[in-house]
Amino acid sequence: MTKTLHPRNKHNSSYDFKQLIEVYPELKSFVFVNSYGNESVDFANPEAVRALNKALLKQYYQINHYELPKTNLVPPIPGRVDYIHYVADLLAKGINGTLPTGSGIKILDIGTGANCIYPIIGHKTYGWTFVGTEIDKPAKITAENIIDANHLQKAITIRFQDNKRNILKNIIQENEKFDCTICNPPFHDSREAATEGTKRKLKNLGKAVEGKPVLNFGGQNNELWYEGGEKAFITNYIYESAHFKNQVKWFTTLVSKKDHLKEFFRILKKLDAKFETIEMHQGNKITRILAWHF
Numbered sequence: 634m635t636k637t638l639h640p641r642n643k644h645n646s647s648y649d650f651k652q653l654i655e656v657y658p659e660l661k662s663f664v665f666v667n668s669y670g671n672e673s674v675d676f677a678n679p680e681a682v683r684a685l686n687k688a689l690l691k692q693y694y695q696i697n698h699y700e701l702p703k704t705n706l707v708p709p710i711p712g713r714v715d716y717i718h719y720v721a722d723l724l725a726k727g728i729n730g731t732l733p734t735g736s737g738i739k740i741l742d743i744g745t746g747a748n749c750i751y752p753i754i755g756h757k758t759y760g761w762t763f764v765g766t767e768i769d770k771p772a773k774i775t776a777e778n779i780i781d782a783n784h785l786q787k788a789i790t791i792r793f794q795d796n797k798r799n800i801l802k803n804i805i806q807e808n809e810k811f812d813c814t815i816c817n818p819p820f821h822d823s824r825e826a827a828t829e830g831t832k833r834k835l836k837n838l839g840k841a842v843e844g845k846p847v848l849n850f851g852g853q854n855n856e857l858w859y860e861g862g863e864k865a866f867i868t869n870y871i872y873e874s875a876h877f878k879n880q881v882k883w884f885t886t887l888v889s890k891k892d893h894l895k896e897f898f899r900i901l902k903k904l905d906a907k908f909e910t911i912e913m914h915q916g917n918k919i920t921r922i923l924a925w926h927f
Contacts (some may be wrong), residue, residue: 636794637914637917638711638712638713638714638715638913638914639715639719639720639913641721642711642714642715642718643693643714644689644693644711647671648672648685650664650672653685653688653689653692654688656688656691656692656918657684657687657688657692657723659684659687659689660674660684660685660687660688662684663675663678663680663684663685665682669870675785676709676829679703679707679924681706682709682859683701683707683792683894684744685731686699686707686710687699688706689709689710690753693844694753694754694758694781695757695783696721696753696757696779696897697724697782697784697866698779698782699779699783700775700778700779700781700782700867701747701748701775702771702775704749705746705747705748705772705775706746706747706748707748708746708748708750710750710754711790711915712913712915713750713817715752715913715915716751716760716815716887716913716922717751717754717755717815717923718758718760719815719911719913720755720812720815720883720885720922721733721758721759721842722741723813723883723885723911723924724738724812724813724882724883727882731763733740733759733760733761733812734760734761735759735760736760736762736787736788737762737868738759738760738761738762738812739761739762739763739764739809739810739811739812739813740752740755740761740762740763740764740812740813740814740815741756741764741765741766741804741805741813741814741815741881742763742764742765742766742814742815742816743766743799743801743814743815743816743818743870743886744766744816744817744818744819745765745766745767745770745772745776745791745840746767746772746776747769747771747772747775747776748776748779748792749775749776749779749780749789751763751764751765751815751817752765752780752785752788752789753779753785753789754875756785756788756789757885761788762789763788763789763790763857764789764790764791764792764811765789765790765791765792766792766793766794766800766804767792767793767794768793768795768797770793770795773791773793776791777791778787792804793834798869799873800866800869800870800873801814801870801873801874801876802878805877805880805881807911808880809880810880811880811881811882812881812882812883813881813882813883813884813885814874814881814883814884814886815885815886816868816870816885816886816887817834817886817887818866818870818887819862819866821861829835833892841855863888863889863890863893864890864893866925867888867897868884868896868897868900870886871884871900871901871902871904871906872907872919873899874925875904875926875927878906878912878926878927879927881926881927882926883924884924884925885918885922885923885924885925886922886923887920887922887923888910888920888921888922888923890918891919891921894910894921894923901925904927905923905927906925906927907926907927908923908924908925908926909924909925910922910923910924911924912927
C-alpha cells in the first residue's frame with residue numbers, strides 16, 4: 634500500500650490542472666495526457682516544474698510573483714509542505730496538541746535557498762514568522778526579491794551566513810529565541826556525486842541521459858553538495874545546536890540516507906539530547922525528519 638502525504642497537506646489528491654491553468658495560463662503549454670489517460674507535466678523538465686510551482690503557489694498560497702534564476706533549485710512543493718505540517722505537529726506536543734499559529738511562532742530555516750519555499754508555505758499556512766539563512770549572496774537577493782514582491786517583509790527575513798563552516802553561529806543572536814529550526818541539507822559530497830544523482834533522477838523519470846545533465850533540475854553548488862556530504866553537515870549542525878540549547882525549543886533536519894541515522898543518534902545521546910524521527914511518505918519515497926531538543 635502506498636502511503637500518502639500528511640493528512641493536512643493540500644496536495645494529497647491529484648492536481649486539478651484545469652483550475653491551475655485558470656490561475657496561471659502559462660502552465661497550459663506543459664500539460665499533456667500521459668499513458669494512463671491522466672493530465673500531467675514532464676517532471677524531468679525544469680521549466681514544466683517551474684510553471685507548475687508558480688500555479689500551485691498562486692492557487693493555494695496567494696503568491697503572485699515567483700521568479701527563480703534557471704540555475705536554482707526547483708522544489709517539488711507537496712514534499713516541502715509535508716515538512717511544515719510535521720513541524721506544526723511537533724510544536725503542538727508542547728501545547729496540549731493545539732496547532733501553533735500566528736506571528737509569535739518563530740522558525741529558523743537553515744539554507745533557505747533562492748526559492749524561499751519553506752518560509753512562504755509556513756507563513757501562508759500557519760502565520761509563522763521566519764528567519765532564513767543563506768551562504769550564497771545571489772540566492773539571498775533572489776529570495777528577498779520574492780519576499781518584497783509578495784509583501785512578506787514583516788513575516789520573513791533572510792540573514793547572510795559569511796562562514797561556510799558555521800550553521801547556527803553568527804545567525805542566532807544573543808537572547809534571541811526560536812520555536813524550531815528546519816533544514817533541508819545538501820546531501821552530496823561533491824559536484825560529481827550531484828551530477829550522478831541528477832542522472833539517476835532523470836533515468837527514474839524515463840529520460841535517457843546523454844552527456845552532462847542540466848543541474849538546474851536539482852540545484853546549484855551550495856544547494857546540492859557540501860564537503861563530507863549530508864553526514865558531515867548534519868554532524869556539524871548537531872554539535873552546534875548544543876551551544877544554542879536554551880534558545881531553541883526544537884532542532885530538526887531532513888535526513889535522506891537512513892544509514893546515517895545511527896551515527897546521529899550516537900552523537901545526540903553523547904550530548905544528552907532527546908530525539909525522535911518522523912517518516913514522511915510521498916508515493917513510494919520515504920524521507921525522514923530528525924528532531925531533537927535538550
